[in-house]
Amino acid sequence: MSRFDGYFLRQLLVLFGFFTLVLVGVFWITRSVSLFDRVISGGQSAMVFLEFTALTLPTLIRTVMPMAVFAAAVYATNRLSRESELTVMLATGSSPWRLARAVFLFGLTTGLMMAVISVFLRPASVEQLEVRQAEVAGDVTAQLLNEGEFLHPAEGVTVYIGRIDLDGTLHEVFVSDRRDAEDAVSYSSATAYLVNSDMGIHLVMVDGIALRLDKQGRTLSSTLFEDASYDISELTSTGAMARRSLEAIPTIELIQDRETIAAIEEFSLGQLVEELHQRFSWIAICIAVSLAGYSTLMLGSFSRFGLWPQILGAFTILVLLEGVRGFVSPVVIDDPRLWGLLYLPAVMGVFISCVFLIFAGRPLFRKRDPVGRAEPSPA
Structure with missing residues (x-):
């Protein structure tokens, strides 16, 4: 890894941390108001509210991570372009493909973070949250006081x-x-x-x-x-807890015991397959949105006013990928054999990024003299 790759990667990771904290804070405040009212009105203590909040954080972080990855890639690329750092690197012979190496490493790093959250932490937190909610619902003493x-x-x-x-x-x-x-x-x-x-x-x-x-x-x-x-x-709800939700089923069970879960817990095979591959598709989405944000901005030339048309185009691509992801989920639930469609948004994002990088490396409207053609000598 070159010094510029390390510099670019550090910029991306710092901005990713910043945008993640901001987005998690905004979403947390929005959700915690209703959660606080429901918990406190049920006679529970503030510690129960804090516990419930902590258990909802993995789900919240998984939701905002792709947006934070995309925002970090767009903001860092725009800032390096505005400060002429990308212009200097391109002038020294580095291609957009070469500069994309740091962005790919950034997407891979955030994808590994997403793997830990989506595959392991979120199912465990949802399962524990449902257990605690059942216990709180059965605490008649707190409800009456x-x-x-x-x-x-x-x-x-x-x-x-x-x-x-x-x-x-x-x-x-x-x-x-x-x-x-x-x-x-x-x-x-x-x-x-x-x-x-x-x-x-x-x-x-x-x-x-x-x-x-x-x-x-x-x-x-x-x-x-x-x-x-x-x-x-x-009056207490000490009976058997209601069946667990799809999100609470551990990933290893979805891989090994789908037929058993479908028979016992009355989930369809399509729902189980969709939930399993949805967890892994979030990993690929992190790589796709980081490359899409970077490559779209590389289409623009240097400007002190920024790359606002390219930023708007990158945001449009993000909305498009989210729309495709919402469209393919019902299809997979109806026919689990089409589980590969869940990875279509990530594939589309990478493909669009590759096309944009090709255009950025070889501008279609750049005027070039034919190779080997000699300049006419002055008369």
Whole structure:
């Protein structure tokens, strides 16, 4: 690797890190607002929110990485062109193909990063996230410990708690159980406690009243009690976790046990094949978009005002590749034998880059004298 290749590669990697941080920050803020509201409103702590956020980062990074790679390639090439560094290298005899070596190494490096994220980290993080979400959904204690709100932990059940002391004492408790339409009952008590035992989770209410409505006799009976126990174990979601999503299936299982997964977890073979090759196609996309961004800008000549037409053209190519990728996925799901189509966007990006580099190395409109033709001597 020459000194210029190392210099160019360092510029690309620094800009890639910058654009990745910016894009991840923007997308993270957008998504974290709804996640924070959902987690905190469910009675969970800020640590649970941070844990969920960390588990969503691999998916978020995989989404923004191709855009960061493309932006780094375009920005670095435009800056080197604007500062005449590419012009000097071309004047010394280096061809656009020769200068593309650093860009290819950059795409290969980011592709290896994408391989670790897409093939290993993301499936593991999604699987752990789904497990934690199931655990949080079954944490009825956290769901109930919200002051001054009418909560609905289950269909037909309403719970209200006026105030919660630091020692866990609940005040102004109201519980309405309408799951049995013929035997609806409501409880109201001055104080209550949550008791977790081997028999389950119980809400022990002290000094209250129970109201029971008899619809047939159209009567409302009331019972005063000093203490009463209400079993809330049935309100928890401690049953078997729902089937895992496609994204949570480890890559090694998609390679070795597709037929078993399709039979047990009710996924079609096309869905499994599409998910497997989609993970690997992200690697090739990183190489393709880096070359596409560089080669498009190499079509322009030196200008102090930058290469804005070429930048717009490079962005158009990126949109085109993303559109093709979205188009081929349903086709592969319908017919898994066409899995090679998932790599079509990457192949198109590399092909377009090669064509542009050929044009950049041999401009069609450059005037050349025939080889061997002698200049006419002055009269």
